[in-house]
Amino acid sequence: MxxxxxxxxxxxxxxxxxxxxxxxxxxxxxxxxxxxxxxxxxxxxxxxxxxxxxxxxxxxxxxxxxxxxxxxxxxxxxxxxxxxxxxxxxxxxxxxxxxxxxxxxxxxxxxxxxxxxxxxxxxxxxxxxxxxxxxxxxxxxxxxxxxxxxxxxxxxxxxxxxxxxxxxxxxxxxxxxxxxxxxxxxxxxxxxxxxxxxxxxxxxxxIDKVGLLSLVVWVSSLQIMLDKGKDLDWFNSSVIWVLTIVAAVSFLFFLIWELTEEKPVVDLRLFAGRNFLGGTAAISVAYAIFFANLVVLPQWIQGYLGYRAVDAGLVTAPLGIFSVMLAPVLGKIMPRSDTRVLATFAFLGFAGVFLMRSHYTTNVDVYTLVLPTLLQGIPTALFFTPLTAIILSGLPPEKIPAAAGLSNFARIFAGAVGTSLVSTGWNDRTVLHRARLVEVTSVTNPNFAGAIAGLQSTLDAGAAKATAFFEASLSAQASMLGLNDIFWISAVIFVAIIPLIWLTKPGKGAGAGAAGAGGH
CATH class of the missing domain: 1.20.1250.20 (MFS general substrate transporter like domains)
Structure with a gap:
C-alpha cells in the first residue's frame, strides 16, 4: 500500500x-x-x-x-x-x-x-x-x-x-x-x-511466514506473561518462566531472521534512522503511559469512588475538548515550528497533569477529578502529530507506508504492555500501602481503639460492624495511595523520555506531509 x-x-x-x-x-x-x-x-x-x-x-x-x-x-x-x-x-x-x-x-x-x-x-x-x-x-x-x-x-x-x-x-x-x-x-x-x-x-x-510466526509467538507469549504474572505470583510460577523464555527466544529469533530476510514481514532496518528510532521510542513509551492510565482511572473511579459507569466515562470525556479545538491550530503552526519543541511541551504537559492527579484523596470532588482531564487535552493535541512527523521525516516516499506501519505496531503493542504493567504496579503498590496501614491498626494502639470506638458511636453499631467499615476505608485508602504512586511515576517517565525527542533532527518534508500516518 x-x-x-x-x-x-x-x-x-x-x-x-x-x-x-x-x-x-x-x-x-x-x-x-x-x-x-x-x-x-x-x-x-x-x-x-x-x-x-x-x-x-x-x-x-x-x-x-x-x-x-x-x-x-x-x-x-x-x-x-x-x-x-x-x-x-x-x-x-x-x-x-x-x-x-x-x-x-x-x-x-x-x-x-x-x-x-x-x-x-x-x-x-x-x-x-x-x-x-x-x-x-x-x-x-x-x-x-x-x-x-x-x-x-x-x-x-x-x-x-x-x-x-x-x-x-x-x-x-x-x-x-x-x-x-x-x-x-x-x-x-x-x-x-x-x-x-x-x-x-x-x-x-x-509472505515471510517464518517472520510472521515468530512475531505472533513472541508478542503472544509476552502479553500472556504480563497479564498472568500477577495472578500466578510472577517468577514463583513455572508457567511465567516458560512464557518468559519462549518470548525471549522467539524475539531474538525474530530479530535475527527479519534483519537477514530479503523481504521481511517487518522492516527492522528502519530503526537505523535516528529520527525513526528516537521518535518511535518516544511515542511508544508515551502512549503506553497515556493509554494505561485511561484504563485504570475509570476502574478506580467506579470501584472506590462509587461512580456509575456512565459517570466515570463522563469524567474522562473532557479530554477531547482541547484535543479537537487545537487540532486545526496545530496544523497551521506545525510547518513553522520545530516539532521537537511541540513534542517536548506535550510531555511536560502530561507530566504536570499526572502530578496533579498524584494528590487525589479518597474524598476527591468532581471538579478536582475533571480539571486534570480537561487540561490533558492540550498535550494530547501536541502529542501524536508532531512525533509522527519526526518519525517519518527524511524518509523516501516508498518507505513511508512501512515506517508508519512499524511505528504504529510499536505504539499499539506498547499500549497493551503498558496496561498490563500499570495494572500490576497499581495492585502491588496497593498491597504495600495496605500492609503499612495494617501495621498501625492494632488493638494495643490507643489511636486505633479510639477510632473504632468513634465509629461505633457514629454508626450506632457494634464493634464488628465498625471494624468492617474501617477495613473498607483502609482498603480504599491503600488503593488511592497505590494509584497516586502510579500517577507520580507516570509524570517522572514523561520527563525522563524527553531526551529521546532531542536525539532526532528537526522534521521536514515527508514527515510533515504524512504526519497523520502513524494513527492514534
Whole structure:
C-alpha cells in the first residue's frame, strides 16, 4: 500500500460521492478506534457478569490491542494480495462479525477469542482508511484529509469511556459491541458502492511466514506473561518462566531472521534512522503511559469512588475538548515550528497533569477529578502529530507506508504492555500501602481503639460492624495511595523520555506531509 500512488491514480471524489465516501471512511475509522477504549469503563460490570476478577477482565482490552498490533505490519502485503478497497470492506465486515460474537459471548474465554479476532481484523483499517481519504481529497487539500482523519481517530478513544459507560448503565455491556453491527454494515456498503471502481491491482506475493510466526509467538507469549504474572505470583510460577523464555527466544529469533530476510514481514532496518528510532521510542513509551492510565482511572473511579459507569466515562470525556479545538491550530503552526519543541511541551504537559492527579484523596470532588482531564487535552493535541512527523521525516516516499506501519505496531503493542504493567504496579503498590496501614491498626494502639470506638458511636453499631467499615476505608485508602504512586511515576517517565525527542533532527518534508500516518 502506497499513499503516494493512491494520490496520483484515481481522480478525487466530488459532490455527493465525496461527502458520503468521506463520512463512511471516517465512520469506519471511528468505529475501530472507539473499540480500543469503549470497554474501559465496562470492565467492572463485564467482569461481574461473567464471574471473573477485574484483573482478568482487563484482558478484553489488552488482547485486542496485542492482536491489533500483530496484524498492522501485514497491511502492506494484504493490500497488494487482495486489493485496497476489497481488503478494507472485508476487514469491516469481519470486524462486525467478531463484534457480534463478543456481545453474544457466554463466558470470558469466548469473549477473549472474539476480541482477538476483532483486534486482528481491525489492524488494516487504520492505514487503509487514511489512504482512501487521501484519494478522496484533491492533492492540494491532502492536509485537510489528514486533519479530518486525525480528529476522528482522536475523538474515538476519548468518546469511548463515556459512550461505553452510558450503554453499560442503560442497557448491557453486550451492547458496547452490538452497536458496531449497524455502523459497520452501513460503512462497508457505502464504501463498496463508492470505491469499488477505484480498486488497486492485486497480485500474488510470497509472505515471510517464518517472520510472521515468530512475531505472533513472541508478542503472544509476552502479553500472556504480563497479564498472568500477577495472578500466578510472577517468577514463583513455572508457567511465567516458560512464557518468559519462549518470548525471549522467539524475539531474538525474530530479530535475527527479519534483519537477514530479503523481504521481511517487518522492516527492522528502519530503526537505523535516528529520527525513526528516537521518535518511535518516544511515542511508544508515551502512549503506553497515556493509554494505561485511561484504563485504570475509570476502574478506580467506579470501584472506590462509587461512580456509575456512565459517570466515570463522563469524567474522562473532557479530554477531547482541547484535543479537537487545537487540532486545526496545530496544523497551521506545525510547518513553522520545530516539532521537537511541540513534542517536548506535550510531555511536560502530561507530566504536570499526572502530578496533579498524584494528590487525589479518597474524598476527591468532581471538579478536582475533571480539571486534570480537561487540561490533558492540550498535550494530547501536541502529542501524536508532531512525533509522527519526526518519525517519518527524511524518509523516501516508498518507505513511508512501512515506517508508519512499524511505528504504529510499536505504539499499539506498547499500549497493551503498558496496561498490563500499570495494572500490576497499581495492585502491588496497593498491597504495600495496605500492609503499612495494617501495621498501625492494632488493638494495643490507643489511636486505633479510639477510632473504632468513634465509629461505633457514629454508626450506632457494634464493634464488628465498625471494624468492617474501617477495613473498607483502609482498603480504599491503600488503593488511592497505590494509584497516586502510579500517577507520580507516570509524570517522572514523561520527563525522563524527553531526551529521546532531542536525539532526532528537526522534521521536514515527508514527515510533515504524512504526519497523520502513524494513527492514534
Amino acid at each position: 502506497d499513499p503516494q500512488n493512491n494520490l496520483s491514480a484515481p481522480k478525487p471524489l466530488t459532490g455527493g460521492k465525496f461527502v458520503l465516501g468521506t463520512f463512511a471512511v471516517a465512520l469506519a475509522t471511528f468505529m475501530n478506534v472507539l473499540d480500543s477504549s469503549i470497554a474501559n469503563v465496562a470492565i467492572p460490570t463485564l467482569s461481574g457478569n461473567l464471574g471473573v476478577s477485574v484483573d482478568e477482565g482487563t484482558w478484553v482490552i489488552t488482547l485486542f490491542a496485542a492482536a491489533n498490533a500483530v496484524s498492522i505490519p501485514l497491511t502492506g502485503w494484504l493490500t497488494q494480495r487482495v486489493g485496497q478497497v476489497r481488503l478494507f470492506v472485508w476487514a469491516i465486515l469481519l470486524f462486525v462479525l467478531s463484534s457480534a460474537a463478543c456481545g453474544l459471548a457466554p463466558n470470558l474465554p469466548v469473549l477473549l477469542a472474539a476480541r482477538i479476532v476483532q483486534g486482528a481484523v481491525a489492524g488494516p483499517l487504520v492505514p487503509l482508511s487514511q489512504a482512501l481519504l487521501l484519494a478522496s481529497f484533491p492533492k492540494e487539500k491532502s492536509s485537510g484529509a489528514l486533519s479530518l482523519w486525525a480528529m476522528t481517530a482522536t475523538v474515538g478513544p476519548i468518546a469511548g469511556p463515556a459512550l461505553g459507560g452510558w450503554i453499560t448503565d442503560s442497557y448491557s455491556w453486550s451492547w458496547i459491541f452490538y452497536i458496531n453491527v449497524p455502523v459497520g454494515l452501513f460503512a462497508a456498503g457505502a464504501i463498496w458502492a463508492i470505491y469499488r471502481d477505484r480498486e488497486t491491482p492485486a497480485r500474488k506475493l510470497p
